[in-house]
Amino acid sequence: MVNYAKMMDNVKASEIRELLALTQRPEVTSFAGGLPAPELFPVEEFKAACDAVLEEQGTVALQYGTTDGWAPLREQIAKRLFDKNQIKTEAKNIMLTAGSQQGLDYCGRLFLDPGDVVVMESPSYLGAINAFKLSEPNFVEVPTDENGMIMEELEKVLATTKNVKLIYVIPDFQNPSGRTWPMERRKQFMEIISRYEIPVIEDNPYGELRYKGTYHPALKSMDTKGLVIYLGTFSKILAPGTRIAWMCASDEYIYKFNLIAQAAVLQTSTFGAMAISKYLEMFDVDAHVAQIREVYKHRASVMVQAMKDYFPPEVTFTDPDGGLFTWAELPEYINTKELAAECLKYNVAFVPGSGFFPNGGNEHCMRLNYSCATDEQIVNGIKIIGDVIRKNLK
Amino acid sequence: MVNYAKMMDNVKASEIRELLALTQRPEVTSFAGGLPAPELFPVEEFKAACDAVLEEQGTVALQYGTTDGWAPLREQIAKRLFDKNQIKTEAKNIMLTAGSQQGLDYCGRLFLDPGDVVVMESPSYLGAINAFKLSEPNFVEVPTDENGMIMEELEKVLATTKNVKLIYVIPDFQNPSGRTWPMERRKQFMEIISRYEIPVIEDNPYGELRYKGTYHPALKSMDTKGLVIYLGTFSKILAPGTRIAWMCASDEYIYKFNLIAQAAVLQTSTFGAMAISKYLEMFDVDAHVAQIREVYKHRASVMVQAMKDYFPPEVTFTDPDGGLFTWAELPEYINTKELAAECLKYNVAFVPGSGFFPNGGNEHCMRLNYSCATDEQIVNGIKIIGDVIRKNLK
DSSP states (O other): OOOOOGGGGGOOOOHHHHHHHHTTSTTOEEOSOOOOOGGGSOHHHHHHHHHHHHHHHHHHHTSOOOTTOOHHHHHHHHHHHHHHHOOOOOGGGEEEESSHHHHHHHHHHHHOOTTOEEEEEESOOHHHHHHHHTTOOEEEEEEEETTEEOHHHHHHHHHHOSOEEEEEEOOSSOTTTOOOOOHHHHHHHHHHHHHHTOOEEEEOSSTTOBOSSOOOOOGGGGOSSSOEEEEEESTTTTOSTTOOEEEEOOHHHHHHHHHHHHHHTSOSOHHHHHHHHHHHHHSOHHHHHHHHHHHHHHHHHHHHHHHHHHSOTTOEEOOOSBSSEEEEEOOTTOOHHHHHHHHHHTTEEOEEGGGGSTTOOOTTEEEEEOTTOOHHHHHHHHHHHHHHHHHHOO | OOOOOGGGGGOOOOHHHHHHHHTTSTTOEEOSOOOOOGGGSOHHHHHHHHHHHHHHHHHHHTSOOOTTOOHHHHHHHHHHHHHHHOOOOOGGGEEEESSHHHHHHHHHHHHOOTTOEEEEEESOOHHHHHHHHTTOOEEEEEEEETTEEOHHHHHHHHHHOSOEEEEEEOOSSOTTTOOOOOHHHHHHHHHHHHHHTOOEEEEOSSTTOBOSSOOOOOGGGGOSSSOEEEEEESTTTTOSTTOOEEEEOOHHHHHHHHHHHHHHTSOSOHHHHHHHHHHHHHSOHHHHHHHHHHHHHHHHHHHHHHHHHHSOTTOEEOOOSBSSEEEEEOOTTOOHHHHHHHHHHTTEEOEEGGGGSTTOOOTTEEEEEOTTOOHHHHHHHHHHHHHHHHHHOO
16 A cells, blocks of 8 residues: 655646546637647747757757756846846746746755744736645735735735745736736735735746736836746747746745756756757747737637627626636626536537635636637627526526 | 745755766766766757657647657657566656756656655665655665675565665666676565555666666566656756656656646756657667667776776775766765865865665765766876875775
């Protein structure tokens, strides 16, 4: 009889990944994933970058490298963080990770003992909840409104909760809600966490995908005490298939993340990092991102219009300024897990919302992704979901 | 004042990685690493494979994939495990990992609570010790001789130790000792662990790099109870730069490793896995491995001969049948950390042995790698180490 670590009691199959398996039948219109649109991947350009790397530095690309990752790419990331997010940083404060998911895991490992508290927006990213669960924390949720985390509520939580070791936030086009924090809230947030001196993860996978409204600087750009760990990724602006993302943090945190990475995985892919570095050198990634932005902006507007047209007035939903998701709240008596099963019979999929609340509940919400569907799929799919909702109205 | 997780008290910089940083000056002859010879990487062929993948399935290669990894590669691995290691398995029992290091981490996470016991050969792989330390276990070392782990000693340990949750072994061309278990010991081992029903990690990165002597089947091929987790990798037979390795284990273990991977990292690189799969399809990897084997065989023989010629008779060392390392034991009063510092003044590097003992001690040993040096470097380097040893003899 083999015994597993106690932590394993906490670890369950990700609802999204399980659902994605079900929705891979070609006849299903899926709003369930969070995949970037594959038809926008710069395949030709990426191939040219791979070829150049292997021609010029093939033996380096195929060899082991350093734990923090390919130095020229870290230089490029540091420069881009300043250009795009007003973050003043250096290559030495960047560590590459195999997707931001790995960065979340490293944060959990660095800061959390069992029973420690992680503070998150309510709702928040399911994948972050799952990553932190590996460290067996307790979760405290901070209420949100249409402008994201409510700072008075955060202040209340911090004033009354012991052992808060980590705060996890997504200020831009949040997953799952699609909401963005305005500038005033960002300032309030930084004032509060500077006072409490609690490490913060600012997860920003979608920041460059703003379709409308005003740009706001990253929390990390206002971080005078080195508390913010900024997570960025190439998954949404280039492609997720190489698994190259990064953490940007203080010297002390980066040193410790490197120790964890050394023991846990040695390093990210040398070749993957070099290929992305070469792509950035050879091609205009900003022009590429502009193209993605246009397509997603259109798809978001099609979905929001379809929800206006086909969802009953009892349903509220967000109209995101960027990112990949909208979030709908239904009457509280409607269970969206049951609704999802019913919609799947009509070959339409979405993710029920309760998984995005670390302490459960909120069975009446749903997350809808629009980045990967055609106009026709969006309109028809939303119409079907609307019909199923109506059937379930009291 | 930010607090870190208690586990972090355990986690220190890897001596090898720190040393490698010092030895990267071009004038240093380094026997310290464990790098494959980069001049043997099949760069052209790998480029052709990358091109084919991006031409034929570019949008798939750059997209997210499943947590267990690219299915056709797992099929190829299952077939190869039977051909090379007599392991009867299927793709569903394989999960890709970002290097075997990640597999070690997953094993620690699946089985170990703080204070649980890991049993290892004495000495054993430094990277495995570091990976397990993230789970805060206690280590119990089993004495070894020229044929690897002594089974009577293992039996004694298991009969008298509580909470043994995991046994970690490298039966082929062990890192660091270069030793291989003969068939009789493999049978004894499997008999013992079947009786105690304790999960075993069989780490086999070098198995295909046998230069001489008789082939022995993997422990996993004799595993009737699903206790053995076999770790294999492309790092040593192809290239480490894409970070593609695998775990082969029972349905139940693989299911749980998938849960951990989902939460910790989502998946390995889709593109990296597809490129390797395509390489295996397009080219004759066996012919490539044969070429590696010839080169390393030669380098191993040059190093062993040089040790015979230039080391004083007080030093004993192994003459490996394969793999990347030889292991030397000096008189106990010689401290190899001090010796390494002295040798580095003459621009020669090796790894002091004590790091390979999870409970420390054994300051009189050293690990020497020969895969990455020319004949001249090997002869001159060993001569210098021999001279420095002589100076330190009493």
